[in-house]
Amino acid sequence: MYDTQVTERAVDSKKIKFQCRNVQVYYGSTHAIKDVNVDIEDKTVTAFIGPSGCGKSTFLRCLNRMNDTIDSCRVEGDINLDGKNIYDHDVDPVQLRAKVGMVFQKPNPFPKSIYDNVAYGPKIHGMARNKAELDEIVEKSLRRAALWDEVKDRLDTPGTGLSGGQQQRLCIARAVATAPEVLLMDEPCSALDPIATAQVEELIDELKQRYSVVIVTHSMQQAARVSQRTAFFHLGDLVEFDDTDTIFTNPHDPRTESYISGRIG
């Protein structure tokens, strides 16, 4: 239905999903994110790249208010999702997180069965009317996370008993199962082998036809492969944000250039 060419041509006219203006994040007195302005478009993959500790995860966590759980963390500025500031008092972070799913940097499956891991989100959001529907969601999600074939015979074994890479894919399946509008992925492939990485990238490609995907990655190749837009962070600053092609072929900022060519980081 969606031809890649069509999508690529349509980039400019795409709806803006997240509009971030003058975002500042502080951990106590540490200024972790400094005055960041980013527009994240719908049906697009946006990559965040930058050296370790530059604030990629921190910024990502602002987008579904996971930073609320850190006592010392303070967020300033506007982050609008579909035109509504998600830090407004009348926004329920629980509903926000159902819309904006997240895959964490470290795999964190629930200490429950593989099935329950995936089914938990749909269950609490009342997405399935009966067991059959739930089974279907679970299977579909596991398939999309390229895990189904490996676990279909042991859905009732603990998710924590899987290998690191399998756990990460389980977490991806869990996030996909709640059918979020935006999927935030914090280095989803850092524990995966090339084959699983390719499968996850395929999934991201598929997801972008319907959702907006934000992915943090340390792999330049991955950013170049999967994303249409790339943001380069450095020491809490958003140094450059542009089309992926532009960032990788013709960066404006010397810091971007040196990071991409491997001189800082």
Place this chain on the structure above:
Amino acid sequence: MTHAMHDSDGARPKGSMFVEDAHTRRRNRAEARFRLYGLAAVTISLVVLAVMLITIFSDGVSSFRQASVTFDVTLEEEALDPEETRERSDLMRVTTIGYGNLLGRQLNAYLERRGLTVEGVSDRDVAALISRDAPAQLRDMVLADPSLIGETISFKVLAQGRIDGYLKGRVTRDSALRDVNISPEQLELADLMREAGVLTVGFNWGFFTLPDASDQRPEAAGLGVALIGSAYMMLLVLVMCLPLGVAASIYLEEFAPRNRWTDLIEVNISNLAAVPSIVYGILGLAVFINFMALPLSSPLVGALVLTLMTLPTVIIATRAAIRAVPPSIRDAALGVGASKIQTVFHHVLPQAAPGILTGTILGLANALGETAPLLLIGMVAFVDNYPASPLEGGFLDPATALPVQVYGWASRADAAFIERSAGAIIVLLAFLFAMNIIAIILRRRFERRW
């Protein structure tokens, strides 16, 4: 660090991997020494424990056995129902003294018939061989079934405490010489009765069912009331402690803001856990009994006091268990859109359950063995009526508790009570042991799930 590995600045001298250098030898020796210290510490504590258990068991095991006398009793009508009406009001008029006289006569006659007599033992001495509890026992039996009057029944009664002690080796002929309650001749008669099968030793069920008894009847003293009292209190403590403790812990760990107030609460909970238990007793006396006018010696008051005492322990254990749940689990749950409450109840609590249960059971075990606060709220009183069932207000009836019964018996003069005191300690230890086993089983069961 990397420098040392390259040996460039000589931080670690070069040497063969197969030859122990002085430094390594020193480290190995220190390690061996430390292991030895640990082993010694464990051994010492095991020896102390063993000595303690052996003492208690050698003193107390005999209280699980009890001597009793079985003989034929003819329930003479002229003694028990002179009016021959079989009316309860008439039967009630015959007191235990009347029954006592009858039993004495019958025992004398029975022994004579069996040819069991010893020179120099008077009729009174023979009658004294059976417990002073026996007349009341027979009277209750007759009042319950007046048709027995006129019949001859085989009646089994407790032997007197000294005879009981004699059969268990506590009383000897030497000690009988100096004892006004027993004479060597009576002991000789006891030997004859034993050979004839009139005097037997069996398992002491009464120890678990009978209420406490007065100073002259140690053989009839049992743990019945104390067991019921302790059971009631544990039930109430569990019901009050677990929900309160878990709710408080969840609030403090998951919801409360971190500020000066919660810090203050935290410090106070730790302090409360360290308050001497007798202070809780004084508090209970002042608040529950004097101010709220709850009945003295009642399991309810005891449970309230023990709950206050146990709550800090439960809260501390529960908070530790909740804190031990990895934060990434909470992130995961919040990340798929679970609310705070859902996160806590679906993920945090199940993970923390083994820790919470273990903490609670150990807290309960502590409460079960607690004596001091109960003394202050009057549970040391002599109680020989069973409390009613909980539905009939039994929580407000006077009762005692196991450790208090131990204390009460240990402070009585008669050696027979000391034996029972040690026996009660064994029962108490058995309960504590059982509770710990339950804690371990629950822990395994919950942990094995994942």
